[in-house]
Structures are given as structure tokens and as C-alpha cells.
Amino acid sequence: MTRKIIAILEKVAGRAAEFEVLPSAKPEFGHYSTNLPLRLGKKRGENPLALARELAYKIRQQAPPDLFAKVDVAEPGFINFWLSEKATQEEFAEIAADADYGRLDLLKGKRVMVEYTDPNPFKQFHIGHLMTNVIGESIARLYEANGAEVLRANYQGDVGTHVAKSIWGMMRLESELPNESAPLDKKVELLGRAYAAGAKAYKENEAAKAGIDGLNKKIYERSDPAVNKLYDQGRKWSLDHFETLYARLGTKFVHYFFESEVGSVGLEIVRAHPDVFVESQGAVIFQGENYGLHNRVFINSLGLPTYEAKELGLNKLKFDLYHPDASLVITANEINEYFRVLMKAMELVMPEVAKKTTHIGHGMLRLPSGKMSSRTGEVIAAETLIEQIKEAVAKKVAGRKELTKKEQEEIKEKVALSAIRYSVLKQGIGRDIVFDINKSISFQGDSGPYLQYTYARLRSILRKAKSEKVKMKNWDSRKLATEEESVLIRKMAEFPDIVERGVKTHAPNILATYLYELANTANVLYEAEPILKDEDKSRRAARLVLVETAANVLKNGLGFLGIETPEKI
């Protein structure tokens, strides 16, 4: 609808200035508002209110008849539009007819690589990785919703000190190593203990530290068959475990990059550009200080590539292999500064890659006790969190005799994941989340379960209508005329704009907020008047189609956030 109004405004005023058409902030400002006269008045040095009156007059003359019920002006120079009942009904007929409503083709033909999650083999998949996954998945889906082809990538650190610590621990626990046929959770449990033991020893024991550093070198060189065996074993266990999580989280990566494979590529790039990278104190560094940033080491004094050099290699590989039109890297924002330096270096050595690469830093997950850090040993595993939430959901479904065991299990899983997802996605991407398991994941109010509940009760009406063989064919949108119905229709009409803005600004929270508002308007309609008891059969049919369409929009929108919508909850 805003597109139609923009077209009319451009017809009467020309493309003389930047302006916006937005759903009105208050009912007294109509259904849609524009600031065009304010912007145009400023540009031309004319009185905006007079301009608004003049434009409003032209719009009344030139707009299609029956589109607006009223066009009015307001201080200091807004034009407000009231949609006619007929236009609202026609809008709804269009929305209802489109099964893919909300799927756009603005980015059709574009290929976008999105890298996210990035856990480290041999280490825990913790709630920080979960958060990155949730955000990355929603951004990937928003791109898909806008028509882009999305390639999901995951970059996993399979070399480095953390690996050496784990191998060291595995050696201590050799007698307890499960064999290959043991269940995965046993293997993961052992890896967890191995890493903890290695990390502790590294900090507290000089001899162990030297041993681990030595192991690190052996791992890098693959020079010791016994070490290689443990390495290959542990790496596989870890990756198999991650795979179960990706399946559970609904993420399908097309490519897994590993630190072990990008190092040599990065080294070559750095070595090939002595003009950009210089020697300093035995290392090879990039002098970010020349660009108002800070210096960073790309090759350490042992001649090994650091994370920085590896990242250059990684990004080169992405483009060599897939030639994306855009490449996004999603990580926690603690590495924002590091990435700025990296991007500057990248601009100098591979400008075409740098131009298409964007880093998106998201906020950190914090515990009420303070920061979440893998060094304090206070991290919570992703699975632990999910299980805790599931227990809370279980209490809700326990007494529901009409649900089968299978349905209950499905509800527990999907509701728990939606609670987590929504609480992460409803706020701005860059902001930290204080994660109090008891409080921050609520099932009431502005929450994932609320949205799922709304969907389920809408579907419940439709199920009942079907079982009672209530007819929905030959419905007539002209039967929809109450305030609740019109508000819901206009809310649904906002959906495409939201999907577009969400991807342009990389802001899933815009969509989350929208869906909450949509659910609220749907619930208001639900409470206002029982639909199935409507004596007017034709009106009842139209209202059922309205319910069906609202449920569809909810389902599509939640899908873009990665939130599933069970039929029953």
C-alpha cells in the first residue's frame, strides 16, 4: 500500500525530494502519513503547511477514486491518508490470494554467502555460538525472503592452542577414551573433560604448558602418528556433535571452512604484499596506525599465520570457490575493532573481495553474574540451555491429555527454541543480552511462545471449521468492515515493507516487533467476536479466510526468523 501512495505522490509532486510514507503513529493521523511537504518545503524554501494543502488538494483530484476515504493535512506539514473501506477490502483480497505473501524478489539473481556460528572443534558449543547461529540464520532467511540465493558457511577452528590442550587432556584420560561405537554424548563428555584438564594444566603447570605448546607444533606439522590419531578422533567426534545441533537448529551449511586449510592461503597473500605488510620485532604486521586504527600481527615470529592472515585466506577462498555478490561474516562484536583493521588490509590486497565483504558484529550474551567468558569456566552449553527451557515447557503441556506423546515432544522442542530465538531476535542485533534463564525467557507477553500460541489458536478455529464442514468458498471481502478486521488487514499490508527493511538494515528485530504487533491485532480480533458463531454465513466465510491469511503471514514471518509454528501448542 505504501508503494501505491508513493507512486501517487511522485505523480503530483515529482521526485523532487526524499520522503517517506509510513503507517501512521496514531489513529488520529489516519492510516498512512507522509512528510513529503516538510522535505519539499525545506528544499524549496516554501511554507510546508501551504505546500501540504496544495498537494493534498491535487491528490484528492488525481488519486484513483475510492482509494482514500480522506486526505488531510496536519501541522507542521504532514499529509495523512485514510484508506477507504473498499480499498482495504481489495487489499485483503490480494493478500489472501498470494500463498507466498511476504516473499519478495528484490534480490533475485544475487548470491549471498553468510558465515556464522563458527564453533571450535574440541571445545564446547556454548550459548554464544547458539546466539550467533540464531542471528545468522535469521539474516540468511531474510535474504532468502528477499529472493537472494544464500550460501551458508561455517568457519571452524580446528588448530591452535585450544586443540593442543584437548589432546593433552585426552592423553591423560587415555584409559577412559570411548571406542568408536560408543554413543556420541559419551565422546563429547570426554572431550569436555579433556579440554578442561588441559586448560587448567596450561595455566597452573609450567611443564604441562611446555608440553602443550610442543603438542601444538606436532598437530600443526602432523608429525606424530599417535597425536594424529587422537586429533582425527576428537575432531570427528566434535564435528559429529555439532552436526546434531545444526540439524536441531535447522541450519544447513553448504560449506565448512577450517582454520587448518586457510592458513597457507593467508600466508601467501601476506608474503605477496611486502608493500602492505612489514616486518616488526620478528613478526609481520599490518600498520593500522597509519589509518587511524591499530597495528596487528599477521604472521607471528615463528613464521605461523595468525587469525588475521587466516581470515584473509578464508575470504579469498570464499570468492574463489563461490563468487558471491556479497559476503557477510557474523560474529560477536568483541572482534569489531579487529575486523576494521582486517578490512583495511583486505582493501589494499584484494579490493574486489573487500568491497563485497561485510562484518556484522552482534552483542554478547552475558550472564547476570557478569561477562560470559570461556576462561571463567562459567559458560553454559547450548544444549544445557535448551534442555532447561524444555523442562519449563514440559510443565505447561504435562496435563494436556488431548496431545499425543509425540505432539508433546514436538511442542517442547519447538517452543523452547522459539523462546530462545525470539528473545535474541527481538532486540537490536548489536546489543548485549543479559541472559537470566529464569527471567529473560518468558512464555508470556512479547515472547516466541506468545506468537506460536497465537498461530495455534488461529489454526484451531480453522480445524474446527473444517471438521464442522463450514464453507469457506465464495467468500466476499466486502463483508469485512469492522474496526478489528480493518486494523488486521492494514497490519498485514505492512509485511512486505518490513521484510525489505529487515534485510536492508540487517535487523531481524524489525520483523520480530512487527510479528508481535500482528499477533496482538489478531488476538484482539479473536477476542472481539466468536467467528464460528456468526449467523451470517457469507461473513463467517470471509472472516475465516481472514484468520487463515493472518495465520499464513505469521507462519511466513516467523519462518524468516527461524521460528517454527506447531499446529497445536
Next chain:
RNA sequence: GCCCUCGUAGUUCAACGGACAGAACGGAGGUUUCCUAAACCUUAAAUCGAGGUUCGAUUCCUCGCGAGGGUACCA
């Protein structure tokens, strides 16, 4: 020290330079013969401080205060 974020009701968060700063939880009160009360409605409650730019500033600029992150061989 320098660089980068951030500071909004009691709490957790919104607000793409726009109109009277929105929600949720918590507080006070109300709505269940109905398709699921995980709901709906009413109500009290906030922009860190001081300047500036603008018709208009939570948003942009400057200074101050406060919190977090980064600042050479971790990522």
C-alpha cells in the same frame, strides 16, 4: 592514554531526523456458558548531564559523567 560501542519507565527492550517516546515483565484494577487465559482491556511509571545544528533531536555534532569492548604475535 588512544580507538570503537552503548547509556530510554522498578526491570528487560522498541522508536528507519517526525506528530503526545512504544511494548513486555513487575505494580494497581477489570474481562472467562464462546474457536486454548501461553489471551484481551484499563491504569501509574522513563530519554545520564550541559551546550549546539534543525521547522522538528532518544536519534546528528561538541564537552562532561558512567558502562562495555579493543589496543602486537589468542580468537
